[in-house]
Amino acid sequence: MIIKTAILTVSTRGSKGERTEDTSGAAVKEIMARIGGKVVDYRVIPDEKNQIIAELRRMADIVKAELILTTGGTGFSPSDITPEATLEVIHKRVPGFEEAMRMQSFATTPHAILSRAVAGIYQSSLIINLPGSPKGVRENLEVILEAIPHGIKVLRGGLMHDPEHQFNPE
Amino acid sequence: MIIKTAILTVSTRGSKGERTEDTSGAAVKEIMARIGGKVVDYRVIPDEKNQIIAELRRMADIVKAELILTTGGTGFSPSDITPEATLEVIHKRVPGFEEAMRMQSFATTPHAILSRAVAGIYQSSLIINLPGSPKGVRENLEVILEAIPHGIKVLRGGLMHDPEHQFNPE
Amino acid sequence: MIIKTAILTVSTRGSKGERTEDTSGAAVKEIMARIGGKVVDYRVIPDEKNQIIAELRRMADIVKAELILTTGGTGFSPSDITPEATLEVIHKRVPGFEEAMRMQSFATTPHAILSRAVAGIYQSSLIINLPGSPKGVRENLEVILEAIPHGIKVLRGGLMHDPEHQFNPE
Numbered sequence: 001m002i003i004k005t006a007i008l009t010v011s012t013r014g015s016k017g018e019r020t021e022d023t024s025g026a027a028v029k030e031i032m033a034r035i036g037g038k039v040v041d042y043r044v045i046p047d048e049k050n051q052i053i054a055e056l057r058r059m060a061d062i063v064k065a066e067l068i069l070t071t072g073g074t075g076f077s078p079s080d081i082t083p084e085a086t087l088e089v090i091h092k093r094v095p096g097f098e099e100a101m102r103m104q105s106f107a108t109t110p111h112a113i114l115s116r117a118v119a120g121i122y123q124s125s126l127i128i129n130l131p132g133s134p135k136g137v138r139e140n141l142e143v144i145l146e147a148i149p150h151g152i153k154v155l156r157g158g159l160m161h162d163p164e165h166q167f168n169p170e
Numbered sequence: 171m172i173i174k175t176a177i178l179t180v181s182t183r184g185s186k187g188e189r190t191e192d193t194s195g196a197a198v199k200e201i202m203a204r205i206g207g208k209v210v211d212y213r214v215i216p217d218e219k220n221q222i223i224a225e226l227r228r229m230a231d232i233v234k235a236e237l238i239l240t241t242g243g244t245g246f247s248p249s250d251i252t253p254e255a256t257l258e259v260i261h262k263r264v265p266g267f268e269e270a271m272r273m274q275s276f277a278t279t280p281h282a283i284l285s286r287a288v289a290g291i292y293q294s295s296l297i298i299n300l301p302g303s304p305k306g307v308r309e310n311l312e313v314i315l316e317a318i319p320h321g322i323k324v325l326r327g328g329l330m331h332d333p334e335h336q337f338n339p340e
Numbered sequence: 341m342i343i344k345t346a347i348l349t350v351s352t353r354g355s356k357g358e359r360t361e362d363t364s365g366a367a368v369k370e371i372m373a374r375i376g377g378k379v380v381d382y383r384v385i386p387d388e389k390n391q392i393i394a395e396l397r398r399m400a401d402i403v404k405a406e407l408i409l410t411t412g413g414t415g416f417s418p419s420d421i422t423p424e425a426t427l428e429v430i431h432k433r434v435p436g437f438e439e440a441m442r443m444q445s446f447a448t449t450p451h452a453i454l455s456r457a458v459a460g461i462y463q464s465s466l467i468i469n470l471p472g473s474p475k476g477v478r479e480n481l482e483v484i485l486e487a488i489p490h491g492i493k494v495l496r497g498g499l500m501h502d503p504e505h506q507f508n509p510e
Contacts, residue, residue, distance in 0.1 A: 075494055076434075076461065076466075076491045076494035076495045077494050077495075077497065078464075078495070078497050080432075083432070083433075084431075084432060095435075098435060099435075099439055102435070102436045102439060102440075103439060103440070103443060106436070106440055110486040110487050111486075111487050111490050112436065113434075113436030113437055113439070113440045113484065113487050114434070114436060114487055114490065114491050114494070115436060116432060116433065116434055116435065116436070
């Protein structure tokens with residue numbers, strides 16, 4: 001199974017080229033490769049709400065990415081606005097990804113609960129916010145990795161109903 | 171204590187009679203009996219948002235069910251719309267039920283975080299979404315079962331203030 | 341580090357003086373002192389939505405409290421309305437505080453999931469709902485205590501980017 005994946009790094013400094021290497025984006029790419037994630041698009045943009053919204057829609061509507069992973073802009077800084085931008089795009093929320101990432105990280109890192117990361121579905125694309133640090137990206141993405149392929153399959157509408165499941169699969 | 175309970179099975183196939191037995195609805199009934207749940211209404215309807223909304227309101231306003239448990243339509247399938255319908259009905263959200271069901275199930279079942287189930291209060295009725303499979307229904311309902319009677323009692327408005335609790339019980 | 345803290349006790353009975361001592365508010369004050377919390381404002385008001393909204397805004401806009409902790413009004417009682425009032429004030433939600441408090445308490449207290457407490461950011465102030473009982477206040481506040489000072493620092497906008505964090509700290 002191949003998962004068409006887009007990565008959106010949200011960072012005002014990164015978008016200005018003040019950092020030479022996007023190690024968080026690289027971490028996403030590396031981990032996703034394990035479950036068949038193929039990076040079909042990648043952008044670094046500043047913490048501007050309207051720009052984030054436009055990129056998420058473009059990656060879903062034009063690029064047809066099945067999975068869009070954002071990094072950065074999920075914290076308490078006055079400029080952090082990625083979750084609010086994501087909420088304006090998605091029409092179905094997936095709180096389970098959010099809860100699992102925070103609660104698993106919280107067991108070892110008390111500051112993990114400061115992440116305001118959001119996850120949800122827009123059209124046929126699953127959008128998940130990840131923290132901005134490579135360590136945070138790794139910790140969080142590992143937690144939900146196993147559930148992603150199944151979610152994408154059901155989202156495609158092509159998953160057969162499990163006979164064990166009466167009426168409805170989830 | 172008797173809890174007036176309504177069960178709403180959301181399943182397009184079930185509503186067409188393509189499944190002969192609603193084992194998820196039966197699982198709800200069986201588990202609820204343990205805490206005094208008396209099933210006063212039961213319906214199987216398709217994954218149609220407006221129909222779900224109308225049924226939830228009818229079960230609360232006309233049937234006066236104190237607890238409304240839905241099964242099905244909480245996943246990633248394009249037709250799954252039960253949480254969004256529920257969100258349009260409730261005026262107070264109860265995230266604790268949602269979190270507890272997902273996080274407990276997640277400990278043994280990685281796919282459990284794909285459930286987008288919602289819980290909340292509409293008028294004097296507590297509405298809780300459950301997954302569509304009997305296994306999912308059992309796993310999830312067991313987690314929150316102990317807290318339900320207390321919640322219903324407080325919702326009725328008849329619970330005495332616990333003397334240990336200064337000012338307010340919760 | 342000193343954290344300018346305001347306490348808002350929401351209790352119709354408390355506001356009428358029917359309880360002589362606000363032990364929940366006292367518990368907040370005592371625990372917050374451990375991380376430099378300095379109580380700059382304290383009010384007891386009834387469970388009236390508009391009054392709660394007005395007090396939260398006043399404590400943030402006029403008193404300039406960096407942290408506003410409410411107690412009470414988060415449960416299933418028909419009059420409980422603190423979360424809904426808080427949701428109308430905040431413009432950024434902080435679900436991690438909510439999840440951590442409920443899930444940690446739930447491990448020992450099944451009724452903990454009945455708390456509908458909300459947390460979020462309004463302007464430069466962090467607002468967190470706590471339960472109404474002193475026991476609930478203690479249990480919940482202890483869980484999130486370690487993360488609060490870091491959150492406040494980032495909210496102030498004065499936190500240096502951690503060199504380990506590429507692009508963005510959270």
